[in-house]
Amino acid sequence: MPKVLIADDLSSSAVAVFTQAGIEVDVKTKLPADQLMAILPDYDGLAVRSATKVTAEVLAAAPKLRVIGRAGIGVDNIDVKAASAKGVVVMNTPFGNSVTTAEHSFALLISMARQIPAADASTRAGKWEKSRFMGVELLDKVLGIIGCGNIGAHVAVRAKAFGMRVLAYDPYLTAERAFALAIEKVELDQLLAAADFITLHTPMTEGTRHILNAGSIAKCKRGVRIINCARGGLIDEVALQQALASGQVAGAALDVFEVEPAKDHPLFADERVIFTPHLGASTAEAQEKVAVQVAEQMVDFLLHGAVSNAVNLPSVKADELEHLRPYLKLAEQLGQLAGQLVSGGIRTVELAFEGAAANLNTRALSNLAVCGLLSPILSDVNQVNAQQLAESRGIRLYEVRQERSEDFQSLISLTVTTEKGKSRFAGTVLGGELPRVVEVDGVHVEAELGPQMLYLRNDDRPGFIGALGQCLGQHGINIATFHLGRTGPKQVAITLLQTDQPVPATVLAEIQALPHVQRVVTLTLTAAA
Numbered sequence: 001m002p003k004v005l006i007a008d009d010l011s012s013s014a015v016a017v018f019t020q021a022g023i024e025v026d027v028k029t030k031l032p033a034d035q036l037m038a039i040l041p042d043y044d045g046l047a048v049r050s051a052t053k054v055t056a057e058v059l060a061a062a063p064k065l066r067v068i069g070r071a072g073i074g075v076d077n078i079d080v081k082a083a084s085a086k087g088v089v090v091m092n093t094p095f096g097n098s099v100t101t102a103e104h105s106f107a108l109l110i111s112m113a114r115q116i117p118a119a120d121a122s123t124r125a126g127k128w129e130k131s132r133f134m135g136v137e138l139l140d141k142v143l144g145i146i147g148c149g150n151i152g153a154h155v156a157v158r159a160k161a162f163g164m165r166v167l168a169y170d171p172y173l174t175a176e177r178a179f180a181l182a183i184e185k186v187e188l189d190q191l192l193a194a195a196d197f198i199t200l201h202t203p204m205t206e207g208t209r210h211i212l213n214a215g216s217i218a219k220c221k222r223g224v225r226i227i228n229c230a231r232g233g234l235i236d237e238v239a240l241q242q243a244l245a246s247g248q249v250a251g252a253a254l255d256v257f258e259v260e261p262a263k264d265h266p267l268f269a270d271e272r273v274i275f276t277p278h279l280g281a282s283t284a285e286a287q288e289k290v291a292v293q294v295a296e297q298m299v300d301f302l303l304h305g306a307v308s309n310a311v312n313l314p315s316v317k318a319d320e321l322e323h324l325r326p327y328l329k330l331a332e333q334l335g336q337l338a339g340q341l342v343s344g345g346i347r348t349v350e351l352a353f354e355g356a357a358a359n360l361n362t363r364a365l366s367n368l369a370v371c372g373l374l375s376p377i378l379s380d381v382n383q384v385n386a387q388q389l390a391e392s393r394g395i396r397l398y399e400v401r402q403e404r405s406e407d408f409q410s411l412i413s414l415t416v417t418t419e420k421g422k423s424r425f426a427g428t429v430l431g432g433e434l435p436r437v438v439e440v441d442g443v444h445v446e447a448e449l450g451p452q453m454l455y456l457r458n459d460d461r462p463g464f465i466g467a468l469g470q471c472l473g474q475h476g477i478n479i480a481t482f483h484l485g486r487t488g489p490k491q492v493a494i495t496l497l498q499t500d501q502p503v504p505a506t507v508l509a510e511i512q513a514l515p516h517v518q519r520v521v522t523l524t525l526t527a528a529a
Contacts, residue, residue: 001022001023001024002023002024002044002045002066002302002303003023003024003025003026003042003043003044003045004018004023004024004025004026004043004044004045004046004047004298004302005025005026005028005039005040005042005043005045005046005047006025006026006027006028006029006047007028007029007031007036007046007047007048007052008029008047008048008049008050008051008052008071009029009049009051010027010047010049010071010287010291010294010295011287011288011291011292013288013291013292013295014047014071014291014292014294014295015027015295017292017295017296017299018295018298018299021299021303022303023045023299023302023303026043029051030051031052033053033055033057033058036052036058037057037058037061037062038061040058040061040062040065041061041062041063041064042064043062043064043065044064044065044066044067044302045065045066045067045068045069045298045301045302046062046065046067046068046069047068047069047071047294047295047298048068048069048070048071048077048078049070049071049072050072050074050076050077050278051077052077053077054068054077054078054079054083055079055082056079056082059079059082059083059086059088060086062088065086065088066087066088066089066301066302067088067089067090067091067298067301067302068083068088068089068090068091069091069092069093069294069295069297069298070090070091070092070093070294071093071096071290071291071293071294072092072093072096072097072281072290073092073093073094073097073151073203074092074203074204074231075090075092075311076204076231078090080311080312081388083312083384084312084384084385084388085385085388085389086385087381087382087383087384087385088384089301089307089310089312089313089384090310090311090312091294091297091298091301091307091308091309091310091311092294092309092311093289093290093293093294093297093309094149094150094309095150095293096281096286096289096290096293097151097280097281097286097289097290098150098151098154099154099286100280100281100282100283100285100286101151101154101201101229101280101281101286102151102152102154102155102158103154103158103283104229104255104276104279104280104282105151105155105199105201105227105229105255105280106155106158106159108227108229108253108255108274108276109138109143109197109199109225109227109253110138111253111274112225112227112251112252112253112274113135113136113137113138113197113225114133114135114136115133115135115251117271117274118133118271118272119133121271136196138159138162138163138164139162139163139164140163140164140165141164141165141196141197142164142165142166142167142194142195142196142197143155143156143159143164143165143166143167143195143196143197143198143199144167144168144169144191144192144194144195144197144198144199145166145167145168145169145170145183145198145199145201146168146169146170146188146191146198146199146200146201146202146211146212146234147169147170147200147201147202147203147208147230148168148169148170148173148177148178148181148183148185148201149170149172149201149202151201151229151230152168152170152199152201153177153181155199155201156168156181156183157181160181160182160183164197165184166181166182166183166184167183167184167185167186167190167191167194167195168181168183168184168185168186168191169185169186169187169188169190169191170185170202173185188211188216189219192216192219192220192221193219193220193221194221195220195221195224196221196223196224196225197224197225197226197227198212198220198224198225198226198227199226199227199228199229200212200226200227200228200229200230200231200234200235201229201230202230202231202234203230203231204230204231204233204234208234209233209234210233210234210235210236210239211234211235212226212234212235212236212239212240213236213239214236214239214242214243217239217240217243217248217249218243218248220248220249222247222248223247223248223249223250224248224249224250225249225250225251225252225253226240226249226251226252226253227252227253227254228252228253228254228255228256229255229256229280230256230280231256232254232256232257232258232259232260233258235254235258237257237258237265237266237267240252240267241266241267241270244267244270244272244273250272251272251273251274252267252272252273252274253273253274253275253276254267254273254274254275254276255275255276255277255278255279255280256278256280257278260278261277262275262277297309300317300318304318304321305321306318306320306321307364312384313364313367313383313384314361314363314364314367315361316361316364320361323432324360324361324364324365326429326432326433326434326435327357327360327365327410327412327429327435328364328365328368329435330412330427330428330429330435330436330437331351331365331366331368331369331372331412332368332369332371332372333372333427333435333437333449333525334369334372334412334414334425334426334427334437335368335369335370335371335372335373335374335375335414336372336373336375336376336523336524336525336526337372337425337437337440337449337523337525338372338373338414338416338423338425339372339373339374339375339376339377340376340521340523340524341423341425341440341441341455341521341523342416342418342423343418343420344418344419344420344421345418345419346373346390346393346395346416346417346418347394347395347396347417347418347419348395348396348397348398348416348417349369349370349373349390349395349396349397349398349414349415349416349417350398350399350400350414350415350417351365351366351369351397351398351399351400351412351413351414352399352400352401352402352411352412352413352415353365353399353400353401353402353411353412354401354402354403354404354405354408354410354411354412354413355402355403355404355405355408355409355410355411356409356410357405357410357411357412357429358401358402358403359403362399362401364383365412366387366397366399367383367384367386367387368383368386369412369414370386370387370390370397371383371386373386373390373414373416374386374389374390408428408438409428410428410429411426411427411428411438412426412427412428413425413426413427413439414426423441423442424439424441424442425437425439425440425441426438426439427439434448435448435449436448437449437496440455440485440494440496441457441494442487443485443486443487443492443493443494444485445483445484445485445494445496446483446485447481447483447496448481448483448498449496449498449525450480450481450498450525451524451525451526452498452499452501452502452503452522452523452524452525453496453497453498453499453522453523453525454495454496454497454498454499454503454511454520454521454522454523455494455495455496455519455520455521455522455523456468456494456495456511456517456519456520457492457493457494457517457518457519457520458492458493458494458495458516458517458518459490459491459492459493459516459518460486460488460489460490460491460492460493461490461515461516464493464514464515464516465484465495467514467515468495468511468514471507471510471511471514472499472503472507472511475504475507477499477500477501477503477507478499478500478501479497479498479499479500480497480498480499480500481497481498482495482497482498483495483496483497492518502522503522508520508522
């Protein structure tokens with residue numbers, strides 16, 4: 001039974017989810033890296049929040065680790081690239097904190113507009129400075145949202161309720177979604193020039209780091225106010241300090257910082273800036289939601305292979321998995337078949353999905369096909385790191401979808417181009433349940449694949465099948481299934497047969513020596529799906 005370590009503070013509900021599923025779980029929080037690395041070899045799963053740093057070094061000390069669950073959205077504390085290379089699935093919980101973070105962002109926006117923290121401090125000090133704290137209304141003001149995903153959308157809804165005009169910059173925001181939210185999708189420069197308030201809700205990537213810098217802040221309307229409850233590195237804090245000093249920025253509200261914990265910050269002395277200690281997700285409801293959600297996701301993966309909200313693997317939910325399972329098996333076995341039959345360095349791989357297969361989760365199918373293709377030459381390949389390993393070796397990957405298939409209701413084909421030529425392998429799923437190979441290296445055949453197979457390519461001549469059967473029989477090797485295909489009479493023929501026991505190398509040599517045999521290969525097919 002799998003074993004999970006909870007390394008950061010999570011709701012006790014997460015422990016209950018694991019134990020009720022029969023998974024052994026330990027809670028050991030605030031461990032130094034060396035102590036964490038010392039115990040990780042015992043665990044299949046690791047649940048964290050933002051405190052535990054899952055570095056490449058930590059991952060190297062965890063040979064059994066299969067999944068990391070992040071209770072929250074950001075995965076900055078996890079080396080996702082290193083995890084992918086080791087075949088470890090990294091999951092987050094992108095929805096559990098959405099409302100809470102949006103509400104905190106809007107609370108900061110209102111507090112900044114009316115200078116509430118400074119007014120509170122002044123009043124507590126016995127002053128009555130009513131004329132000093134002149135605020136601004138939100139009605140008819142322009143709010144610019146950078147990153148309009150789940151959290152940004154919740155902020156937009158609240159801003160519209162206050163009568164604000166909302167602009168959004170997000171390359172992934174569709175026109176239909178913007179229309180549904182009654183907001184305007186714009187380019188970044190348009191947003192900067194028009195916004196009275198700017199709020200950030202984008203992930204931290206190389207493309208978004210310091211998205212608000214000296215240059216972009218200079219493009220803003222003078223007197224703009226900025227809110228950041230996403231990631232500290234989205235704002236160049238030196239540029240923000242300079243813009244506050246010049247009056248280009250009238251105020252800011254920061255829940256996140258470039259360096260955390262922020263205990264000595266140059267902006268702390270500026271009462272125009274509001275600070276909170278990374279409280280965006282800090283409500284009882286949100287903590288409960290993300291803890292339960294990440295535990296449920298990890299249970300589904302560890303016990304059933306279902307993948308939800310993975311940042312380095314396409315999601316396959318439990319209810320989808322049953323329908324997808326025979327296609328997953330077919331995709332991986334096609335890859336394994338190709339990997340054991342093609343020769344020469346692989347240059348390109350094209351995966352085509354036709355008919356009903358075109359409407360499936362093709363990313364998951366592609367991952368398994370590439371995994372199967374590379375498995376004969378790479379012992380550490382799996383569905384998480386397969387495409388990364390292929391691309392690191394200069395293999396170009398292509399995926400094609402076609403709504404109709406000429407001969408089958410669904411068809412998956414894998415075309416591999418090497419320095420020696422091109423080979424095509426194809427398969428279908430009969431009745432939605434039974435994977436079948438229908439083409440091997442360009443020759444049509446219908447075959448059920450088993451764990452150990454024998455592949456022959458030969459000249460199509462009378463008497464060959466009898467000679468093959470006699471050779472196997474003489475050595476006590478029983479044939480379980482037997483499938484034939486050919487390009488035409490007296491042309492090239494192939495044989496795919498499943499045996500009840502492995503075929504020794506001495507017998508393979510005898511088969512290779514039979515008349516008309518071009519090639520004989522033993523195949524091992526161990527599809528995990």
